[in-house]
Amino acid sequence: MASHRKLRAAAVVCAAVAVAGPTSAAAWAAPPAAVRAAVQENAPLLPVPAPSPSPDPFADLTPDEIVDRAVTATQSATSLRMAGRVVSEGQQLDIDFAVNERDECTGLMKIDGGTAELRRVDDFTYMKGDEAFWRVSMASQGMSKPQIDATIELVKGRWLKIAPGQAGSSDLSGVCDLQGLLASLDEDKAEPGTLVRGPDGEVDGTPVATLVKKETGEETGTETTEPETTEPGTTEPEPEPAKPETTTVSVSQEGKPYILKMVKTGGEEPGSMTLSDFDKPVDVVVPPASETVDLSKLGQGTSA
Template identity: 30%
Template sequence: MRRRPAIQASTLVCACAVLSVAGCADSEPPGKRFRGKSADRIAAEAVRATRDAGSVRVTGAVRREGSAIGVDIRVDARGNCVGRMTGEGGRADIIRTGHTAYIRGNDKFWANAAGGREAAGSADRLAGRWVRTPAGQAPISGVCDKRGFLTAADGGGAHPKGMSKGETVTVDGKEVLALQRRTDDERTTVYVAAHGRPYIVKITQGKGAAKGDLNFTDYNEPVKATPPPADRVVEPAADLGGA
């Protein structure tokens, strides 16, 4: 049977990505802020501001091949991370602190992590418990990489290309400039804050049934990633796909 990771960040990163805005208000008209700048330059400045933010909360959902994948994650620049992921019937609470990740998933999550196999005895062993694993080996490893969510905005490179300016609109009560990139297969819209720091407020990507979006809020707020109580932690097992 083909191995299927539980809920991978790469699926989310392919489909959409990254960040909202709190920021300090300013009085500069949005037209003046963006005047004389190409869409690609504005996108690059937004990617840089978002990448350098101290922390952010990422919430939203995307659809891939008919399956909904949702996230509610808080992550900071040091890699601390707390939140939840859902998808394909699976659900996992996540804590990452330092080089260690803790995952508390339901049976479906661990079955997905094990490539669709129902791990013998795992339900009783893991019920209500946190599995401890090196952060880089966890089935949710990429989700706690704040920079990874920027892929949809920068195209995977240092300098976004192929963007065009859209209208100045309002998203969640915030005035933003819409930047758009279209191909035959996909449409991407990056919403950049018109006031305060030029954070990315929202990105939508895809079209039709595969369209998704993520919203990002609570910039530069502390991420309280505290390890769970020791008596609720278990070590990883081979039958759980190394999770």
């Protein structure tokens, strides 16, 4: 339900229980065979109760009410981990970040085959990328190949240190702004009555309720234009229909009703994001000064 635009810049656990029957005194000392036989012959056969299904905590709620509770619970988190993939402006971005309410974060991002690690603590952002990541990032900023080559030599194997107010600082801090990310849940909530409840499922072994919102091109703001006048004897190709946009939100049915997963298909920014590790500590390690290079040094063309 949160905007993927805000998210630009887990293993499943299965449990199986086997019941072997009532424990006898053999667990302590084996009784004589005759005693065991008498016990077995006279012991009543007790019926084994069938497991009862877990009650649905949202049974009496509408889809809109479920989402309201989920947004409120998720916004109360002091920290969380978000991992997934989004597509924005044609670029595929994979992220895996742990974020807390102090705007501290640590994690990885991957884009176009490049990988970078990002840490933010005490209002400073540290980024360490491989060569592929830096080339993609710098090329997108319009830097020439000679500039890119020279810059990569300065940052190779080192952390780029970005101070508050420096270029890119605000964009990167947005990735680590927990309250800003969670605030977008309210901004992107569906209009009342547009949500439906889908079949229940699981996210990483936790049972969830799913809420689904579908939009047409008209609902998402896609503009329609009048067909252009064509010369006699010519035909104008039919415009491609807008791909319907579907958002699916999975809400935990155990404990607090946290949002555990958001999936968006169609539209301009499809993707999937999983939320986990709610309220767990986020430990961010400041890279050693000997392994960092200040962003201001890059503009001067000097080494750190």
